[in-house]
Amino acid sequence: MTVQPAMPKCWRPESKPHKFCPGCGHGLVLKALGEAIDELGIQDRVVFGCDIGCSLLSWDFFNVDSIQTHHGRTTPVMTGVKRANPDLICIAYMGDGGGYAIGSQHLVNAATRNEKITVLLALNTVYAMTGGQMAPTTMPNQKAETAPYGRDVEETGYPTQGPEMVAAIAREGAYVARGTTANLKQLKSYIKKALKNQMEGKGFSFVEALAACPTNWRTNAEKTWNFLQKDMPKYFKVGEKKVPGAEEKEGQ
Amino acid sequence: MAKVTKIMLAGEGGQGVQSVAQILAEAADNEGREALYIPNFGVEQRGGVSIAFLQISDERIGAPKFDIGDIVVALSSRAVYRVKQYVGENTVFVYDASIDVPEEDLPKNAAKVLAIPALETAKNELHPRVFNVIILGAVVAATKVVTDKAAKDAIEKKLGYKFEQNPKLRELNYQAIDKGMQLV
Amino acid sequence: MSEKLITEEKRVFMTGNEVVAWAAVAAGAEIMYGYPITPQNEIMHYWTRLAPKYNRKFLQTEDELSAGFTTVGGVMAGRKAFTATAGPGNTLMQEPMSMAEAMRLPTVAIIQQRGGPSTATVIYSQQEVTMTTFGGNGEGLRIVYSTANHQELFDYTIKAFNVAWKYRFPTFVLGDGYQAKMRESLTVYDPEQRGIELVKPEPYVGKPGTPGVDREPGHYRNTYNVEEELYEVLQDYFKDYAKMAKEVAEYQAFDTEDADVIVLSHGVVSRGAKEAVEQLRKEGKKVGYFRPITLRPLPEDQLKELANKAKKLLIVESAQGQFAKLIKDVIYGSSAEVVPFFKPGVGITTEEIAAKANEIL
Known part of the structure; x- marks a missing residue:
């Protein structure tokens, strides 16, 4: 018998091993989320919404109430739940296609309205479940199924800077950060801050997590790690983008 | 089947035809009768010919719109052209005397065609603002669909809060109804 | 602040959109999610005027997709939630309503039909019949009431909430621009005073207890991995629908x-x-x-x-x-x-x- 690393308490053992590909970043993001939920002791109050794309595979991932929605629509579903029952802690989990393309209007407006929900977005630069098409976040010159010669920024623009966009439109009270699965401890601390922000009723919270997709990147372990740890952060800068109270401090 | 009185009012946006229809509808409702009032509305918030379909009866009313009105009122030249199709052999057609429409363009199949100097009367004797209330009086007199008392009560209900501040307004509105009734 | 909007039966004279707002309050609707589109706007206007007086809520969303999906969220939180739309808004509404169909969610939507296709007119039509009965990528597992007058608009809006929560199929009140904008008389009443029992909503998520410890978690999905699994689920739905149909058809x-x-x-x-x-x-x-x-x-x-x-x-x-x-x-x-x-x-x-x-x- 091999010794398994301890699972977060709120993970659902019956649905493990999980349905993600080997090397996929989703499991790591959900590990950070699971530990955050455990440490905050909110398993009984969390409602977890997952999008379409690989994120939908998490519909039975946790021992928390979960709703699998449509592509891009997890933000409004969680908004609807939260508005109807503010005691619940609502987490909308999605990929970059759901958040920045098909559901971008929901993300923008939820941030603008300062909805008291937490959006957690896994960024892996591709539409993974549908087979590796170009995503809003595909890196310049990166190859994808619908950009076989590499993303041409003249034709298709530059990758979406999600947290920077959200930080620019969200007002005081919002929490915005970009973490990475290459630094789980930091990612967990961001997720915890985001959830606390919601629990304290301060405002919208948004955490993007850089995540790997070796299946669609067609990379081995080493190249996967290099892309995640070296290439992606060049463009997607890790760190907190907006913290409640910071604006007041800046003004002093 | 109970007799339904079918009334159509048409004018330029801002002339107040919808208010007239609504006041008449509410006057009938207050008397315990059945009324159905539907405005014709388009994509524009303002402008264009504004049409009101109004039906009053002792029993519940059928389709909200109708082919031929018992009384069709047009308050602008554009409105005359727009509502001609609703005029039939039993229709009383009323238009404002100041409208510049060639004689031959007025509906010829109406039972009666009435030109009333509502605009002129409002301007010279009362106040341009109560132009539509004069029309209201004219419709009441022509159709007897509600009593002038009921019409005045309905105005009171709608504008009472304004009358409280300025009792002269009440006087002006009541005069306008009476004037309109005399014009028919 | 009175607890009830309608304390005794009375005759009123109002527009259809106002009737819907009154009926929704009388039916115990707790939250409306909506996006402006003619000719249903005044439902929101009246609802937002009534809501704070009777402890109800409203959210104006960014579009009808969001209005529909937030309604789905409201329902899953265990609230009587509803929305209203028309025309191109109804087109967008089909996506969330197909999710409601797939997950048997008792959503209520008021449709005030306008001209089509496309933007067409804001006035009137009966051209949203196909879409409201069989819209979305589904099998039309819905309940659709087509009302004819203000009394019915009131009666069936109340009924829609009850039927939706009883049978768990998305329910629609199909009106039109004429009904929305015209004024006529009707009698409003408190349904419970008339002996109409209001079906109580139940939460799908956020029930008492810790999932996995005190109870099973609610895991709600509309995705299936294999054809046969979907087929089985749908067979059960069709059975439920046929049973419901006999009780609901009018x-x-x-x-x-x-x-x-x-x-x-x-x-x-x-x-x-x-x-x-x-x-x-x-x-x-x-x-x-x-x-x-x-x-x-x-x-x-x-x-x-x-x-x-x-x-x-x-x-x-x-x-x-x-x-x-x-x-x-x-x-x-x-x-x-x-x-x-x-x-x-x-x-x-x-x-x-x-x-x-x-x-x-």
């Missing part, structure tokens, strides 16, 4: 027994149809009247019976045969001849219906 009919021609209509058009049939009967003409109140599910047995008894069915609607298509599907193989009278996007008067019925007698 219609109005008169003078059909000996009629050669039966005028078939729905919604606001049936007002003119009723009057036309009454007039023709007075003239001794063998004309009958039939009007389904539910377009989904249809009163199938009654329709089949009519279609084998009358010589002709005159189907009248303000669309190019959307209602007729539903009827023809039910009565396929029956003996009556179907005569269409379609005026897409345009109102139909009593006189027109009477003339057409006379012509085919």
